[in-house]
Amino acid sequence: QVPPAGTMCGILAVLGVGDVSLAKRSRIIELSRRLRHRGPDWSGIHSFEDCYLAHQRLAIVDPTSGDQPLYNEDKTVVVTVNGEIYNHEELKAKLKHHKFQTGSDCEVIAHLYEEYGEEFVDMLDGMFSFVLLDTRDKSFIAARDAIGICPLYMGWGLDGSVWFSSEMKALSDDCERFISFPPGHLYSSKTGGLRRWYNPPWFSESIPSAPYDPLLIRESFEKAVIKRLMTDVPFGVLLSGGLDSSLVASVVSRHLAETKVARQWGNKLHTFCIGLKRALLILKLLRKLLTTLAQCIMNYTSQCRRALMLWKKLFITSRHMMSRPLEQVPQCF
Numbered sequence: 001q002v003p004p005a006g007t008m009c010g011i012l013a014v015l016g017v018g019d020v021s022l023a024k025r026s027r028i029i030e031l032s033r034r035l036r037h038r039g040p041d042w043s044g045i046h047s048f049e050d051c052y053l054a055h056q057r058l059a060i061v062d063p064t065s066g067d068q069p070l071y072n073e074d075k076t077v078v079v080t081v082n083g084e085i086y087n088h089e090e091l092k093a094k095l096k097h098h099k100f101q102t103g104s105d106c107e108v109i110a111h112l113y114e115e116y117g118e119e120f121v122d123m124l125d126g127m128f129s130f131v132l133l134d135t136r137d138k139s140f141i142a143a144r145d146a147i148g149i150c151p152l153y154m155g156w157g158l159d160g161s162v163w164f165s166s167e168m169k170a171l172s173d174d175c176e177r178f179i180s181f182p183p184g185h186l187y188s189s190k191t192g193g194l195r196r197w198y199n200p201p202w203f204s205e206s207i208p209s210a211p212y213d214p215l216l217i218r219e220s221f222e223k224a225v226i227k228r229l230m231t232d233v234p235f236g237v238l239l240s241g242g243l244d245s246s247l248v249a250s251v252v253s254r255h256l257a258e259t260k261v262a263r264q265w266g267n268k269l270h271t272f273c274i275g276l277k278r279a280l281l282i283l284k285l286l287r288k289l290l291t292t293l294a295q296c297i298m299n300y301t302s303q304c305r306r307a308l309m310l311w312k313k314l315f316i317t318s319r320h321m322m323s324r325p326l327e328q329v330p331q332c333f
């Protein structure tokens with residue numbers, strides 16, 4: 001079954017609600033369901049006193065046991081995550097005395113927090129937004145990846161509660177005020193504020209000092225594509241018809257055979273694109289390019305009605321983003 005457009009996990013966390021009634025819990029579950037289109041595989045919620053962490057999962061790594069929220073060994077640290085932690089194996093190797101309950105790439109976040117406290121965030125290589133609750137002192141942190149690939153919003157309720165959600169639609173009706181969580185930042189309840197965790201040295205350079213090196217660009221590009229092949233489920237490449245997505249598809253097809261997923265699902269790359277009859281020429285060229293580069297299966301829709309339906313779906317998913325600056329729109333996918 002192909003998940004609907006816009007899928008990625010959906011997270012919702014509500015910390016410090018004034019009323020801990022069953023009605024409030026049901027309300028939070030109802031709000032979390034507004035993110036269901038982001039994750040069709042599982043819905044989970046963990047509550048601790050007046051704090052709730054909810055999750056809608058699109059399973060990518062360890063689909064059988066990686067359901068969320070995830071925990072440390074004694075379940076005192078709870079985490080709900082949208083994203084992929086590419087260096088999770090490496091990080092796990094550093095945490096030898098920790099016992100992992102799942103094969104999820106995201107479980108490492110709970111253990112890293114136990115070991116290193118809030119400072120662990122810059123050890124993560126990945127795209128993510130997450131909320132972590134430490135039930136021992138009821139403190140919490142929330143963080144978003146360096147460039148904001150995964151979406152995150154933060155809101156404040158009239159009862160003093162703090163909210164975090166993957167999409168604005170899960171908190172806009174219940175919060176008095178809300179903001180788009182800034183990329184590369186961390187919120188800590190202990191200090192009560194947002195701070196930038198992503199501070200690469202080049203941030204302060206107005207003119208880049210690194211010389212142009214095409215081989216380095218090629219190597220970094222290939223590495224970036226290869227690490228994103230970390231999946232236990234079948235995947236495809238969405239082609240725009242341009243150079244960037246064709247290059248991604250070509251790198252993927254050359255490295256597909258080495259991946260875990262190819263052993264299970266075969267090493268033919270599935271590609272997708274959307275186009276109308278009038279654009280069939282581009283589609284034909286794309287097909288030619290891809291079949292020359294590698295063995296690809298190409299799926300596309302050329303019917304106007306079907307394309308319009310897909311667009312409608314896309315807009316429903318991203319409606320909440322439309323008031324944002326245009327460059328932020330792709331972040332919801």
Ligand SMILES: NC(=O)CC[C@H](N)C(=O)O
Pocket residue numbers: 008009057058059060061062066081082083084085104105106
């Ligand atoms: N879609 C996601 O954000 C995936 C979360 C996590 N990496 C998993 O595989 O379950």
